[in-house]
Amino acid sequence: MGQISNYQDLVDAIDRDGVQATVKANRKPPLHTRILRDLYDLYLDQPKYVEFLVCYPLIPSDLAERIAQEADPSHINIARGLATNPRASQQTLNRLAKHLDASVRLALAGNPNLTPKECQILVEDENDYVRAELAANPSLPIPLQFVLSADDQVCVRCALAARKTLDLDIAVQLGRDEDPMVRAAIICSWSQDDELLHLWAERDQVQNQQLLFRRNKALESALLETLCLAPDSEIRKLALAGRELTGPQMLWLAESDDTRDRVFLAGQADLPASIQRMLAQDSASKVRRRLAANTCIDPTIARHIASSDDSPACRELAKNDAIQDDCITQLCTHPDDNIALLVAYRDDLNAEHRDLLFNGRTNSVVSEHLAYLGIGYECLGYQTVESLAHSDAPSLRAFASQSTKLDGGAYLGLSQDPADGVRYSVARNPATPEHIVKSLFDDINRDVVFAAEDNMARRLRAQRDESNDAGEEAGEYTDQVVQTEPSPFFKKIVHFFTD
Numbered sequence: 494m495g496q497i498s499n500y501q502d503l504v505d506a507i508d509r510d511g512v513q514a515t516v517k518a519n520r521k522p523p524l525h526t527r528i529l530r531d532l533y534d535l536y537l538d539q540p541k542y543v544e545f546l547v548c549y550p551l552i553p554s555d556l557a558e559r560i561a562q563e564a565d566p567s568h569i570n571i572a573r574g575l576a577t578n579p580r581a582s583q584q585t586l587n588r589l590a591k592h593l594d595a596s597v598r599l600a601l602a603g604n605p606n607l608t609p610k611e612c613q614i615l616v617e618d619e620n621d622y623v624r625a626e627l628a629a630n631p632s633l634p635i636p637l638q639f640v641l642s643a644d645d646q647v648c649v650r651c652a653l654a655a656r657k658t659l660d661l662d663i664a665v666q667l668g669r670d671e672d673p674m675v676r677a678a679i680i681c682s683w684s685q686d687d688e689l690l691h692l693w694a695e696r697d698q699v700q701n702q703q704l705l706f707r708r709n710k711a712l713e714s715a716l717l718e719t720l721c722l723a724p725d726s727e728i729r730k731l732a733l734a735g736r737e738l739t740g741p742q743m744l745w746l747a748e749s750d751d752t753r754d755r756v757f758l759a760g761q762a763d764l765p766a767s768i769q770r771m772l773a774q775d776s777a778s779k780v781r782r783r784l785a786a787n788t789c790i791d792p793t794i795a796r797h798i799a800s801s802d803d804s805p806a807c808r809e810l811a812k813n814d815a816i817q818d819d820c821i822t823q824l825c826t827h828p829d830d831n832i833a834l835l836v837a838y839r840d841d842l843n844a845e846h847r848d849l850l851f852n853g854r855t856n857s858v859v860s861e862h863l864a865y866l867g868i869g870y871e872c873l874g875y876q877t878v879e880s881l882a883h884s885d886a887p888s889l890r891a892f893a894s895q896s897t898k899l900d901g902g903a904y905l906g907l908s909q910d911p912a913d914g915v916r917y918s919v920a921r922n923p924a925t926p927e928h929i930v931k932s933l934f935d936d937i938n939r940d941v942v943f944a945a946e947d948n949m950a951r952r953l954r955a956q957r958d959e960s961n962d963a964g965e966e967a968g969e970y971t972d973q974v975v976q977t978e979p980s981p982f983f984k985k986i987v988h989f990f991t992d
Contacts, residue, residue: 497524500531504542512545523551530556540568547574554580561585569594576601583608590614595623602626609634621646628653635660647672654678661686668693673700680704687713694719702728726753733757743768752777759783769794778805785809792817799823804832811835818843825849830858837863852877864892879903887912897924904929913938920944927952 497503506515536542557580564571575581576589577600589601590611602623615627616637625648628641641653642663654667655678667679693701720732746758759772760783772784786809798806799820824836851860857880881893891914894907908919908929920933921944933945
């Protein structure tokens, strides 16, 4: 965009870039007054160029007044430009306050150069948006702010509540407004006197207290201390969140009649054992469950819960990744099978835990479930294996046929099982008797035959290796015997002294 040195350059720029782009491009440095006057004198009958003049914020005041007097009122864009122009005279603004078009009055309501006279006219405007725009105008007098604070429309009161500067009495009035949007606007945007925030915190109105936490600026500690004593549990929880609880606060929450307080406390980290003991004996199941799920639970409290008949709390404890091995051991023997199943899914089980889950329970529910999942365990007990071997489910019989604890009759029965997977497991089992393995050479399933042949080949290789090892040991023993015979020189010495 080239430099504008005469009215013709300005006309070309408006035609090329439009009104608003030309206004934005020529604010610094400002256009010469002569160019603006020439443009109006030569193009006063063309609204596009007049619109540029009224939108240009650095137009001479007398030229703005001349345009206001000579312009056609039907040209709405020109009237709107004058309504927002800082060089417009008070007479012009006063006339525009009574303009028939609402968009002109709306543009005028946002003009910070309004006098109380124009504000008085606009405060009674029939258009809600005009009054709402006026309510946000920084030049609005305080008496008229009181008038708008009682406006029937919520949008007007919300716009008034969002002002940066607002009379304290009006703010108190808006804080009691029946509409929650108005209260939200005043509480979330108030930035003048902090005493008013304390007033809203102490009034025990739950919605207003919740709105205090919606403020962009963090609440000061004194205000949070006030909210910690609010009668509503959710407000207290918000006030205490992220803060380190003191001993008296923990005790007060632990003895609270509101269950939500105790549930909130049970989820906190680094609780003393004495407080945890109180919560573990709480009458509400929600509290005990929340404590059992706490990763900072004390080991003694965890063992106490694990040995109790509180099944809901034990279920949460079984899912807690922070409990120790002795607590897991206690849960493995819990009479509730659902709890034992939750323990079975843990990733930190040791051999003792698996032995209790597979062999130490009174029924085979857990072992069957683990067998369905294909979780192998080599130390299955005899009773567990026998129970699985006689199960109706082929997958459980296949699982049992992998064990080394079956007797010969069980192996024989499983080798004749109608399910191919069961016979395949028997054929691969290194503990299957040799005659049963050989009998599977004639199986109708090729996979079973190959598994049996491979099993037999591995046994023969093992026997051959054992015989070789035995031969090597015998050779070493002979060498040792030969080395222990007396040497000929030693024999001559012995014969010399004996003769």
